[in-house]
Amino acid sequence: MPGQRFYVTTPIYYVNDIPHIGHAYTTVIADALARWHRLLGDDTWFLTGTDEHGLKIQRAAAANGISAQEQADRTSARFREAWDRIDISYDDFIRTTEDRHTASVQAFLQKVYDNGHIEKRRYSGLYCVACEAYYSEAEADEHGGNCPIHGTPLEFFEEDNYFFKLSAFTEPLLEWYAANPDAVQPEGKRNEALGLIRQGLEDVSITRTSLTWGVPVPWDPEHVFYVWYDALINYVTAIGYGTDDERFRAWWPSVHHLIAKDILRFHCVYWPAMLLAAGEAPPNRINVHGYLMVGGEKMSKTRLNQIFPSDLVHGNAEKEIPAFGVDGFRYHFLRDTPFGPDGDFSLEAMVTRYNADLANNLGNLLSRVATVVVKKCDGVGPAPRADSPLAAVAAEVYREAAAAWDAIAPSRALEATWKLIREANAHLEAHEPWKLDPGAEVDGILGDALEVLRIVAILAIPALPETTAEVWRRIGLEGVPSEQRLPAAARWGQYPGGLAVEKGAALFPRLTAP
Numbered sequence: 210m211p212g213q214r215f216y217v218t219t220p221i222y223y224v225n226d227i228p229h230i231g232h233a234y235t236t237v238i239a240d241a242l243a244r245w246h247r248l249l250g251d252d253t254w255f256l257t258g259t260d261e262h263g264l265k266i267q268r269a270a271a272a273n274g275i276s277a278q279e280q281a282d283r284t285s286a287r288f289r290e291a292w293d294r295i296d297i298s299y300d301d302f303i304r305t306t307e308d309r310h311t312a313s314v315q316a317f318l319q320k321v322y323d324n325g326h327i328e329k330r331r332y333s334g335l336y337c338v339a340c341e342a343y344y345s346e347a348e349a350d351e352h353g354g355n356c357p358i359h360g361t362p363l364e365f366f367e368e369d370n371y372f373f374k375l376s377a378f379t380e381p382l383l384e385w386y387a388a389n390p391d392a393v394q395p396e397g398k399r400n401e402a403l404g405l406i407r408q409g410l411e412d413v414s415i416t417r418t419s420l421t422w423g424v425p426v427p428w429d430p431e432h433v434f435y436v437w438y439d440a441l442i443n444y445v446t447a448i449g450y451g452t453d454d455e456r457f458r459a460w461w462p463s464v465h466h467l468i469a470k471d472i473l474r475f476h477c478v479y480w481p482a483m484l485l486a487a488g489e490a491p492p493n494r495i496n497v498h499g500y501l502m503v504g505g506e507k508m509s510k511t512r513l514n515q516i517f518p519s520d521l522v523h524g525n526a527e528k529e530i531p532a533f534g535v536d537g538f539r540y541h542f543l544r545d546t547p548f549g550p551d552g553d554f555s556l557e558a559m560v561t562r563y564n565a566d567l568a569n570n571l572g573n574l575l576s577r578v579a580t581v582v583v584k585k586c587d588g589v590g591p592a593p594r595a596d597s598p599l600a601a602v603a604a605e606v607y608r609e610a611a612a613a614w615d616a617i618a619p620s621r622a623l624e625a626t627w628k629l630i631r632e633a634n635a636h637l638e639a640h641e642p643w644k645l646d647p648g649a650e651v652d653g654i655l656g657d658a659l660e661v662l663r664i665v666a667i668l669a670i671p672a673l674p675e676t677t678a679e680v681w682r683r684i685g686l687e688g689v690p691s692e693q694r695l696p697a698a699a700r701w702g703q704y705p706g707g708l709a710v711e712k713g714a715a716l717f718p719r720l721t722a723p
């Protein structure tokens with residue numbers, strides 16, 4: 210249905226760390242979904258940004274000998290540069306140190322306080338600064354006094370805190386999960402969240418007095434909100450919570466959060482409870498994916514196993530990494546790491562996939578078609594045939610791809626799209642137009658292949674925003690494919706024929722494995 214709203218978010222990334230391919234993975238998926246929904250004609254809003262408060266940032270700044278604000282400014286800029294480099298088409302980039310965010314956080318949590326869900330207590334416990342989270346004695350004992358995620362020693366903290374009375378939300382959350390079976394995807398992650406809730410929820414401390422780098426508590430400014438309770442609210446700040454109610458009401462029902470499983474508890478337990486406490490609906494959809502691993506381990510600053518987007522896009526001779534280009538980079542993460550389970554990053558697999566799908570399948574289709582059109586049709590692309598056997602394939606591929614994007618399964622959507630490319634190549638090989646004399650048969654075969662290229666130039670936009678525009682141009686079409694609207698534009702038979710086809714350089718030069 211055209212004209213729906215689609216609001217998609219990534220986590221906001223901490224500014225103690227520079228962007229690596231783990232951050233890029235979530236962000237590219239969000240971007241691909243935003244591009245797909247724009248093609249559907251949906252009113253689309255894509256939010257990403259940076260999480261800039263908390264002790265972790267304060268310590269990183271101190272270690273770098275700069276102020277927390279300077280640390281946030283510098284690193285936030287690096288995230289924006291990284292996203293520009295890989296063609297991330299965000300509509301808004303939020304920074305939690307912005308005034309608009311302070312205003313929304315204060316309005317939101319004041320509401321929760323006024324509704325009676327926050328109270329002051331003395332708190333002590335074992336804290337992990339890297340997680341910005343307290344752990345129970347039991348969790349600490351189980352890991353020898355170390356953080357279960359980072360393996361570093363937990364620190365003992367004691368302070369007066371305001372508590373969010375989360376324990377009162379066990380039942381309301383279970384009811385919400387029962388009434389919204391699709392809210393958390395995939396099902397395994399939904400069950401994990403339900404498991405956490407069924408264990409019984411404890412009240413959580415949501416403020417700190419031990420630091421100043423945060424949003425002040427409006428009713429007690431000695432305190433600042435603990436970074437997570439400020440961070441989650443970014444998703445409503447950006448659409449006007451507390452500042453533009455009409456806008457907030459228009460966009461909130463269509464939200465799709467994307468996160469990795471490391472922050473499932475915050476998004477699938479705390480965040481829905483906070484929203485209920487503020488009198489708002491919990492998120493419409495939370496999509497949880499696994500970790501991108503390197504050599505079997507999660508990428509992290511402490512493990513020094515990070516890979517940076519620019520190394521893969523531009524290549525890095527020192528690290529023996531070939532240049533995949535922007536679209537080669539995006540395609541790999543969308544196609545090769547199915548959404549949900551953990552995925553192991555491998556340069557060899559990335560090269561193999563690039564050569565098979567981009568250099569060979571797509572690249573060959575365009576270069577063959579253009580070569581034969583130049584040779585046999587004086588460079589003028591003929592129109593497709595209404596009764597082409599490829600028409601049914603195109604219709605089926607569209608249905609599959611649309612269903613897969615809808616189910617947040619980019620890997621399946623692209624697999625379906627490439628089926629059409631493979632079929633078109635097979636069709637050419639079966640009929641070998643390069644061996645035939647110019648005439649109606651050659652025109653028909655090439656027209657069909659050009660029509661496939663036209664459709665693929667639209668369907669592959671979420672993965673290949675640059676290349677699809679180039680394919681569109683080379684086959685002689687006007688404008689840019691992103692102006693097309695689905696499903697109408699995917700219907701067979703719209704390549705008009707009579708257009709000048711250009712045989713340019715290889716779209717994706719073949720790469721050799723390191």
Ligand code: MSP
Nearest residue numbers: 220221222223231232235260440441469500501508
């Ligand atoms: N600031 C919090 C999120 C607050 S959202 C209200 C945070 N930031 S983070 O910088 O650590 O980013 C975590 C997110 O980055 C993950 O949830 C995931 O989206 C992405 N990833 C970072 N490393 C990743 C992998 N190795 N694999 C997959 N995703 C990864 O948590």
